[in-house]
Amino acid sequence: MELLTPDEMGRADAFTIANGVPGAVLMERAGLAVARVAAQASGVGSRVLVLCGPGNNGGDGFVAARLLAGTGYRVRLALLGARDKLRGDAAIMAGRWDGPVEPAAGASFEDVDLVVDALFGAGLARDLDGEARALVERVNESGLPVLAVDLPSGIDGATGAVRGAAIRARWSVTFFRPKPGHLLLPGRLHGGALTVAEIGINPAVLDEIKPRAFEDVPALWERHFPVPRTDGHKYMRGHLVAVSGPAQATGATRLTARAALRAGAGLVTVACPAPALPIHAANLSAIMVRPVDDAADLARLLADRRLTTLVIGPGVGVGQGARDRLVACADRRLVLDADLITSFKGDVDTLAGLIKGSPAAIATPHDGEFARLFDGCPDILGAPSKLERARAGAARLGAVIVLKGPDTVIAAPDGRAAIAANAPPWLATAGAGDVLAGIAGGLLAQGMPAFEAAAGAVWLHGEAAQEAGPGLVADDLVDALRPVYRRLFARLGAPV
Numbered sequence: 397m398e399l400l401t402p403d404e405m406g407r408a409d410a411f412t413i414a415n416g417v418p419g420a421v422l423m424e425r426a427g428l429a430v431a432r433v434a435a436q437a438s439g440v441g442s443r444v445l446v447l448c449g450p451g452n453n454g455g456d457g458f459v460a461a462r463l464l465a466g467t468g469y470r471v472r473l474a475l476l477g478a479r480d481k482l483r484g485d486a487a488i489m490a491g492r493w494d495g496p497v498e499p500a501a502g503a504s505f506e507d508v509d510l511v512v513d514a515l516f517g518a519g520l521a522r523d524l525d526g527e528a529r530a531l532v533e534r535v536n537e538s539g540l541p542v543l544a545v546d547l548p549s550g551i552d553g554a555t556g557a558v559r560g561a562a563i564r565a566r567w568s569v570t571f572f573r574p575k576p577g578h579l580l581l582p583g584r585l586h587g588g589a590l591t592v593a594e595i596g597i598n599p600a601v602l603d604e605i606k607p608r609a610f611e612d613v614p615a616l617w618e619r620h621f622p623v624p625r626t627d628g629h630k631y632m633r634g635h636l637v638a639v640s641g642p643a644q645a646t647g648a649t650r651l652t653a654r655a656a657l658r659a660g661a662g663l664v665t666v667a668c669p670a671p672a673l674p675i676h677a678a679n680l681s682a683i684m685v686r687p688v689d690d691a692a693d694l695a696r697l698l699a700d701r702r703l704t705t706l707v708i709g710p711g712v713g714v715g716q717g718a719r720d721r722l723v724a725c726a727d728r729r730l731v732l733d734a735d736l737i738t739s740f741k742g743d744v745d746t747l748a749g750l751i752k753g754s755p756a757a758i759a760t761p762h763d764g765e766f767a768r769l770f771d772g773c774p775d776i777l778g779a780p781s782k783l784e785r786a787r788a789g790a791a792r793l794g795a796v797i798v799l800k801g802p803d804t805v806i807a808a809p810d811g812r813a814a815i816a817a818n819a820p821p822w823l824a825t826a827g828a829g830d831v832l833a834g835i836a837g838g839l840l841a842q843g844m845p846a847f848e849a850a851a852g853a854v855w856l857h858g859e860a861a862q863e864a865g866p867g868l869v870a871d872d873l874v875d876a877l878r879p880v881y882r883r884l885f886a887r888l889g890a891p892v
């Protein structure tokens with residue numbers, strides 16, 4: 397589940413080579429992995445065009461071409477650049493290829509069943525232009541199925557960005573560990589189905605590299621996941637308060653509160669202005685309701701220290717009222733969302749100062765809220781990727797940031813980060829964010845550390861959306877958590 401940037405992957409290769417595995421051996425295994433996926437994609441006898449670039453990505457292509465040709469595929473190979481400019485392992489592999497080498501520039505796509513894209517991988521150093529870009533565009537226009545070696549050529553492995561132009565692949569094979577660019581958009585959309593192949597890199601290298609980015613999967617946070625105990629009771633699982641907006645804006649808070657309870661919080665209270673109380677009361681049963689008209693009321697409610705966790709933001713309204721309410725609850729475990737984030741537009745340092753005493757704080761902005769919060773911080777908004785933006789934002793805020801979207805990034809102030817890739821497109825629906833804030837709050841209330849709670853909540857949210865399926869509305873997510881929990885608890889060895 398670790399993700400390695402291309403630089404880190406280069407260190408992994410170098411470490412393995414220094415420990416006695418020749419680079420050419422790694423390249424043979426990489427080419428073999430590519431040939432295997434090509435064979436699954438296209439039957440024996442089909443016509444394969446392998447496009448090789450000027451570096452080691454091209455070297456992998458030479459290997460795959462040789463192995464496919466040797467097992468009954470009709471292979472043509474086209475090279476971008478001059479054969480006598482190939483160096484190192486790539487030159488060795490070109491020497492082992494005894495078929496013809498066509499110039500890639502004019503290569504014909506007629507009578508081709510599968511294209512293997514071995515043009516550029518980890519060594520992509522700048523935007524594609526000229527001949528390389530024209531070739532990539534021709535491949536995409538051909539509509540042929542493409543298998544990308546390591547990364548779709550033109551995708552930046554560290555950021556997922558398109559550098560000038562990028563191959564649209566149906567399959568990708570990468571080596572040892574995925575790269576951030578396989579999960580971040582638009583890279584993920586260019587990569588198709590991803591295979592991660594073992595090529596003999598020694599996993600001990602991870603102790604040297606100490607990767608700081610991960611895919612958001614249960615292995616990342618399950619050690620901290622709060623599984624209910626047979627001898628436990630609700631008071632051991634935390635009491636969460638969802639802070640509600642006025643009578644005309646109560647739905648968001650109910651979604652949050654229900655999600656928090658479903659996620660396992662022991663008790664949930666909705667704190668709302670008095671006129672909103674009958675509306676909440678008429679629509680809630682297991683969730684308590686308390687009148688809280690202003691920040692002073694909230695402070696009085698929170699005199700009870702058993703109220704450990706607050707979710708504040710959904711429906712709460714933008715402005716001083718929201719800011720004052722935060723002051724009243726800033727020493728608790730916190731999920732900050734929506735209007736609360738917008739209430740600190742361009743004022744992140746004030747927010748950071750307020751929540752400094754919180755034992756665990758998570759902010760869950762979407763891109764627009766993130767841009768408002770960090771308005772005036774060009775170093776953060778201009779960071780080279782969504783991963784780096786979230787990391788820089790978390791460091792500045794001193795809290796975990798969940799930067800939402802189809803490739804949600806969860807980042808901690810200490811630099812750890814996770815990227816989620818399990819959200820289906822139908823999760824982008826009104827109220828889904830309120831549910832996410834509630835799940836995160838429910839996990840925080842049960843004592844989960846902030847980074848793990850945030851990553852767990854994002855994963856559960858995506859799984860629940862898959863469980864509910866197309867046509868999902870936010871209310872469905874809360875119910876869909878049940879089968880997701882059943883599967884997760886079974887995996888964790890808990891009674892189900």
Ligand SMILES: NC(=O)C1=CN([C@@H]2O[C@H](COP(=O)(O)OP(=O)(O)OC[C@H]3O[C@@H](n4cnc5c(N)ncnc54)[C@H](OP(=O)(O)O)[C@@H]3O)[C@@H](O)[C@H]2O)[C@@H](O)CC1
Pocket residue numbers: 406409419422423424426449450451452453454455456515516517518519520521522523524525528545546547571595
């Ligand atoms: N290391 C190992 O042992 C193993 C590595 N493996 C494989 O190696 C791949 C990494 O190989 P790599 O480092 O040689 O980089 P690669 O992606 O081939 O590109 C570099 C070449 O492209 C050129 N170039 C760059 N940008 C360009 C642009 N915009 N437009 C035009 N040209 C551009 C660049 O030229 P230059 O910048 O020097 O002018 C250079 O010639 C990795 O993805 C994996 O597939 C596996 O076999 C496992 C073992």
Ligand SMILES: [K+]
Pocket residue numbers: 453513514515516517544545546547548549
């Ligand atoms: K490639």
